[in-house]
Amino acid sequence: MFPELFEIPFIHLTVKSYGLMMVIGFLAAVSLIRHLSRNITLNPQFITNAALYSLIGGVVGARLFYVLHHFEHFKENLGSVFAIWQGGLELLGGVILAITIIIFYLLYHKLPIRRYLDILAIGLMLALVFGRIGCFLNGCCFGKPTELPWAVRFPYNSFAYNSQINANLERNRLDPQLILPKGEYFGFIDKDGNWHTKLYEDLTEQQKIEVTKGKYRCLPVHPTQLYSSAAGAVLCLILYLFWRRSQNAGKILTKPGSTFALMFVVYGITRFFIEFLRDDNPFEFNGLTISQIIGIAMIILGAVLIVIFQKMKPKTPKS
Numbered sequence: 001m002f003p004e005l006f007e008i009p010f011i012h013l014t015v016k017s018y019g020l021m022m023v024i025g026f027l028a029a030v031s032l033i034r035h036l037s038r039n040i041t042l043n044p045q046f047i048t049n050a051a052l053y054s055l056i057g058g059v060v061g062a063r064l065f066y067v068l069h070h071f072e073h074f075k076e077n078l079g080s081v082f083a084i085w086q087g088g089l090e091l092l093g094g095v096i097l098a099i100t101i102i103i104f105y106l107l108y109h110k111l112p113i114r115r116y117l118d119i120l121a122i123g124l125m126l127a128l129v130f131g132r133i134g135c136f137l138n139g140c141c142f143g144k145p146t147e148l149p150w151a152v153r154f155p156y157n158s159f160a161y162n163s164q165i166n167a168n169l170e171r172n173r174l175d176p177q178l179i180l181p182k183g184e185y186f187g188f189i190d191k192d193g194n195w196h197t198k199l200y201e202d203l204t205e206q207q208k209i210e211v212t213k214g215k216y217r218c219l220p221v222h223p224t225q226l227y228s229s230a231a232g233a234v235l236c237l238i239l240y241l242f243w244r245r246s247q248n249a250g251k252i253l254t255k256p257g258s259t260f261a262l263m264f265v266v267y268g269i270t271r272f273f274i275e276f277l278r279d280d281n282p283f284e285f286n287g288l289t290i291s292q293i294i295g296i297a298m299i300i301l302g303a304v305l306i307v308i309f310q311k312m313k314p315k316t317p318k319s
Helices: 017-036 044-068 078-082 091-108 113-138 158-165 205-212 224-247 259-278 290-310
Strands: 004-008 013-016 187-189 195-197 283-285
Touching: 004 017, 013 017, 017 044, 017 113, 044 091, 091 113, 113 224, 113 259, 158 195, 224 259, 259 290, 283 290
Parallel strands: none
Antiparallel strands: 004 013, 187 195
């Protein structure tokens, strides 16, 4: 796990792996979208501008979604809401706001919205590939303990480790998954009964061995971040092939907007099932997480959009 890749000299700011992978994903998505948009517009600046606005909106949306989801951590210090350099982004919130901004941008410039959104859907899945790798490097969005051969162990004091050594009532887990020795061996218990681990450098040499190689190391978990990254790559290819097929008029589901609508369906399905393997999001309703509830809504929305788009006439592209 590498949440911080390196420190910028003189200003002492660290480059976060999650933020860097988001930028790489954004650049890759913009490059792909510009390439696929050659037959839609003669002015690629439209694509670049829309992408820049969506990047800003994506970061704001990802932060806002995280703050709303974990508001209890910000109650005592509302100013920390803006401390985005300390981490705390949720990809789904960023995608929702980014899409909203792009739609308004396209409306303002009277561009063929559905044609752009079809290509945007492909680019979003490509961005997801890199974004989820950033989650893996950051250690967030971790999975449940498993003994599968490809399971991964996150380091001491990581998100997964701190989750395993505490009970989690929000996930109906009454006991810790990893039992630490009694007393203040590795840390302390706060007034709410939550265990806080010491920094790794504050441990004794023997304790360092125990948390890296011994019985007190992190339990192996599903690499759900990599599952999501791989799913993003597969969905990107599926949507691209579907989009290529939609260029041939006359076939079923070839109307503009169909690829964008299909993205909601296939992403909603994959997100819904991957959530069963994750161990970080709290249960919100009948044992479902907020991401699963949103995933169901995305599937329904995608299906509705597919039906609506089939009855709409295509708009002539603007050059």
